[in-house]
Amino acid sequence: MRRSVPEQFHSLPPFLELFQTGVPILMYHKIAPRPPQVRLKGLYVRREVFVRQMEELGKAGFEACAPAQAAANGEGAHSRRFVLTFDDGFRNVFHNALEPLAEKRFHATQFLVLDYIGKLNEWEQREGEVPEQLMDAVQVREWLRAGHRIGSHSLSHPRLTRLSLRDAQEEILASKKKLEDKFGVAVEDFCYPYGDWNEAVRDLVMEAGYRAACTTDFGVNTPATPPLALRRIMVRHPTRNFKTLQARLMGGGRPH
Numbered sequence: 258m259r260r261s262v263p264e265q266f267h268s269l270p271p272f273l274e275l276f277q278t279g280v281p282i283l284m285y286h287k288i289a290p291r292p293p294q295v296r297l298k299g300l301y302v303r304r305e306v307f308v309r310q311m312e313e314l315g316k317a318g319f320e321a322c323a324p325a326q327a328a329a330n331g332e333g334a335h336s337r338r339f340v341l342t343f344d345d346g347f348r349n350v351f352h353n354a355l356e357p358l359a360e361k362r363f364h365a366t367q368f369l370v371l372d373y374i375g376k377l378n379e380w381e382q383r384e385g386e387v388p389e390q391l392m393d394a395v396q397v398r399e400w401l402r403a404g405h406r407i408g409s410h411s412l413s414h415p416r417l418t419r420l421s422l423r424d425a426q427e428e429i430l431a432s433k434k435k436l437e438d439k440f441g442v443a444v445e446d447f448c449y450p451y452g453d454w455n456e457a458v459r460d461l462v463m464e465a466g467y468r469a470a471c472t473t474d475f476g477v478n479t480p481a482t483p484p485l486a487l488r489r490i491m492v493r494h495p496t497r498n499f500k501t502l503q504a505r506l507m508g509g510g511r512p513h
Contacts, residue, residue, distance in 0.1 A: 279477030
């Protein structure tokens with residue numbers, strides 16, 4: 258894709274033309290002030306910035322849809338649909354995003370790491386990141402009651418291409434089944450941890466019965482986009498070291 262816009266989303270105007278060529282999926286992580294000693298500073302979006310972003314999208318006539326609809330035949334290129342996704346299930350999203358989403362009647366998808374529901378972000382802490390609380394089961398149920406969706410972000414947030422196919426299948430399939438059993442909803446969406454995937458991993462996602470899967474590849478989605486390789490646009494606080502952040506977030510995973 259020829260990039261005439263920034264590589265990360267902060268406000269709507271620079272992206273408006275691009276967003277009218279397909280369905281964008283916005284990728285958020287943490288909605289909160291940035292604490293001291295944070296390494297991945299760009300993954301924090303302040304609540305007031307998030308509120309402004311939702312206001313911009315609402316005023317421009319955008320309507321939120323589910324991930325599987327991002328690559329579906331809809332009302333055409335100018336339908337102004339978009340998808341809101343939050344990776345990992347951070348508790349600050351529950352506290353700071355629910356009210357702004359309700360005000361705009363936007364629905365979002367939270368990708369949960371099954372083994373860490375109600376715990377801390379241990380996969381990030383192993384890389385030197387600060388501790389952050391994750392949503393517990395009560396909060397996930399309230400998220401669902403508010404009309405939002407949940408998807409799987411695996412059992413333990415590994416780099417799936419570095420696992421055996423058997424272990425990768427367990428991360429992909431067991432997380433779906435356990436989330437469905439725990440919360441009583443269909444889990445149709447998957448998000449590749451670190452954006453790390455290849456054809457073999459994608460096939461496991463398909464065999465597990467997911468309808469859509471999100472990558473960290475930049476771009477918007479059209480009916481030609483494979484539903485198990487949906488593109489997203491990172492939402493982040495502007496910092497000078499985006500390339501470092503992007504490399505660490507994606508973990509080097511790419512299809513081959």
